[in-house]
Amino acid sequence: MNIDQVRPWRAIERRKSRKIKMGDLEIGGDAPISVQSMTNTPTQDAGATIDQIRRLEDAGADIVRVSCPDEDSTAALKEIVKASKVPIVADIHFHYKRGIEAAKAGAACLRINPGNIGSADRVREVVQAAKDYGCCIRIGVNGGSLERHLLEKYGEPCPEAMVESALDHARILEDHDFREYKISVKASDVFLTVAAYQGLAEATDAPLHLGVTEAGPLRTGGIKSAIGMGNLLWAGIGDTIRVSLSADPVEEIKVGFDMLKSLNLRTRGVNIIACPSCARQGFDVIKTVETLEQRLEHIRESITLSIIGCVVNGPGEAAGTDLGFTGGGKDAGMMYVGGKPDHKLSNADMVEHIVEQVEKRAEYLRGLEKA
Template identity: 55%
Template sequence: MFADNPITRRLSTQIHVGTVAIGGDAPIAVQSMTNTRTTDVEATLAQIRAIAAAGADLVRVSVPTMEAAEAFKLIKQQAPIPLVADIHFDYRIALKVAEYGADCLRINPGNIGKEDRIRAVVDSARDHNIPIRIGVNGGSLEADIQEKYTEPTPEALLESAMRHVDILDRLNFDQFKVSVKASDVFLAVGAYRLLAKQIKQPLHLGITEAGGARAGAVKSAIGLGMLLAEGIGDTLRISLAADPVEEVKVAFDILKSLRIRQRGINFIACPSCSRQEFDVIKTMNELEQRLEDIVEPLTVSVIGCVVNGPGEALISDLGVAGANRKSGFYLNGQRQKLRLDNNNIAEQLEQQVRQYLVAREQLIGIKQLD
């Protein structure tokens, strides 16, 4: 339910990172970044597989040394999703990973060096038919821009980005996306708004170094939510000091909240009060664990009493509204004869969700045959 959203998306050109389209009318792509040592090939591959299993479309891998570039070659051969090679300081590493099959090169204008080095990276990207991300960061602006503005500002981030956009334009290379990240919400949002008016290329969104799992998720939701609601953004990464899998989950939660992209269950749940007829918090904790494997889009409401329960159930695929001893159960907004025992709501609702998905899949199959 609530399939549509009122957002008018900014029109951008489209590039491809491996098999994943970025920009244009493509779905907003979700990505994360490994935090293992890249030279530990098995650990990095294990994390990439976990990130992919959580639903990420892309994953970025830091390549700080030539030794890491050799490891990247092995990782790329087994990675289940496209890899973005994250390059700082040494442009020669970018040339090497392009040769080894990187699906995209991320370069930082603040430390990659002069135009001749950028030209070498662009030539390599062109030769290997891969895009580039110009990744501006408020914490690592070029020295002259830092001196000019004295501190990071939206205009400073924009100037850094446009300086390198102009270089790529002069080199007749248009297969790129741009990010202007900062750890401050207003700084990042301001920079992205300015950039969105200046270029047609896809924009990679992020609030960099956002913080730990809770604070970082909140900061990212506010900043990226503002931009996404304005139609700005073609791919995003949530930067958390936490398990990268959590970054993917938060990203999809943000997209689900704005009705931009659905993956898994959208839970509607009350915070609970003394009117609750069953333990809502315990039930929700159990349900999230029990149904974590569900990737099909679905809305499930779990409300502990009859004040808002029936109303929320009307806009849910499945819903429960708390009542004495046995709670009301709703399917596609309709009250059912079935009532759920308040002592094990989670188990019963899980069963109903799985049955519902099987029935929906069968119905889709029948319609396709028709």
Template identity: 65%
Template sequence: MISDIRPFRKIIRKKTKEVKVGKIKVGGDNPITVQTMTNTLTTDHKSTIEQINKVTEAGADIVRVSCPDQNSTKSLKTIIKNVDVPIVADIHFHYKRAIEAAENGADCLRINPGNIGDIKRIAEVISAAKNNNCSIRIGVNAGSLERDILEKYREPCPEALVESALRNIEILENMNFTNLKVSVKSSDVFLSIAAYRLLSEKTDYPLHLGITEAGSYLPGSIKTSIGFGSLLLGGIGDTIRVSLSDDPIEEIKVGNEILKSLNLRNRGVKIISCPSCARQAFQVIETVKKLEQKLSHIKEPITLSIIGCVVNGPGEAKQTQIGITGGGKDNHMLYLNGIDTEKVTTKDMIDKIVSLVEEKALSLQSK
């Protein structure tokens, strides 16, 4: 008897409420979205627009921009006119920045109403958000919990993060504002997982996943993958932001790869490649690097296997739409949909694969 792994492949997502962030819908049955945040000065709208357009090209669905001062919220107007993704204005403490951001076209405010101050100010922010079709993300962070919650629990713990989130949700609900999503971030993987699981039991609002301040590219990507992986496999998470001390494009790439690896969202080329060894009939590592770069513009979901020899090549080619298996004497086998189709040389291999992937992408576009 062989094990049937198909049930494991099918992740059953918790059905959350649907929230609109500009033209993108988050939660409900909508695909999980990938976000990042700009690291340019928001007042430098030229550089910010350039960075937003680059991350959009790399696959960002939503982009967050810091608004620490009035000049930044002013700059939002120009930025929003020149980009094609919903923009989230990141606001801390100052309610006027939130109002300005909503009035200047932000699609979402990342703000915790509990931090704004008195109820009159909160009401002004909510009214600006409502009048401008702007959603709100309640962004609870273990590093900046309310003082009374911290005193009650003594340290950031799942219950403390969730209490803060529920308190902020209640403030918004009491003002009839429900166009919201929530995050409970921490730099600790275990704390983040436990907090999101607990929050998911207590609310149906969409959850924005984040392992905050995860670190540099490699450790940050691994830490985030473990955290997001545990949550996503359990059906938790409607939008994700990988938080790396690196270029925002890398955050988008890692976010999309996490979703791809769980078959939650397949965008672009999924390459299956072997680590290579003395049996390789061509330089696998170098080939994969070149292909990743040359195929980064492809948005359609296409699978590609690049395997150095016949040990695993034919088997992997059966699982992918396009496949290459290294063969002796510079004779590599090209597979299309698992069927060996023609021999190619190392010299021609990359161009051949690129043109086949582009053709496949075009045919998928026209469907």
């Protein structure tokens, strides 16, 4: 039985968007919400860029975006696309010819900013290249680079201006019989971002790519993104996401998946439920959780793990997780399996034992998938 039928207050009804293809990946409709990041290596250095894409793939990235600021970058893109296991989005600004070159190089998607790519004729040429080479397009509206006539009309970046920009450029694609597109309306201001996406969600059935642009450092940027994107995702809005952080791109993937996991929209990896610790803790909760998080990064299967310092909340939390450990004093605690107390375990042995139990659980789940 679907858990949402038992607990309807957990249900999120996703907005009904049309489905498009990005290489072999589906975006929109009933497809899983995809998580993407962007490389920050010089794109013309194909080896370094491919190495970073590998790290992003290992972290779970569904899509990777690569900036293409010059001809050397689009020249390297062919090798990068060939080496990548996930669809590559070519990020295009100012130079429409880079979009055409990227399409020829095998990019699965072209990200264009309508405010700076140039005239309608130039956009038309990029659209034709996308049609010729099987690319989809992301219309990327940004609060910091809106068209001059919209800024004159509205006086400043605002939700109405961003939605109008997006729909104007979607109309250009539609006029050229091109519907394989998704749209983003990003701003660094959380309020502006959320309001723009809410307006856009009502105005189109196109898939939406979510993001709070230039969100900032890992901690504060993650919080801003979680507030803005979390509100939208909870309301059912969003088909693909990027958490824009001034941090290692791999962290963007981790935060993105954690965001989706908290809303039950994706379930990749180990979800650790842990207490903040207090004087009642029977072991060092913070250090243990930090170690387990690192040791279990390689697990891709969906597993819930509770790590609670004492018996006040430990048994109750463990009852709702696949595996759990609750501190009980005297340098030992109770290991829970399938929500039930299973065996006692010493604090000294618990990290290695828990890792072993999680890996066994992951192996069991992989077997079920193959069966």
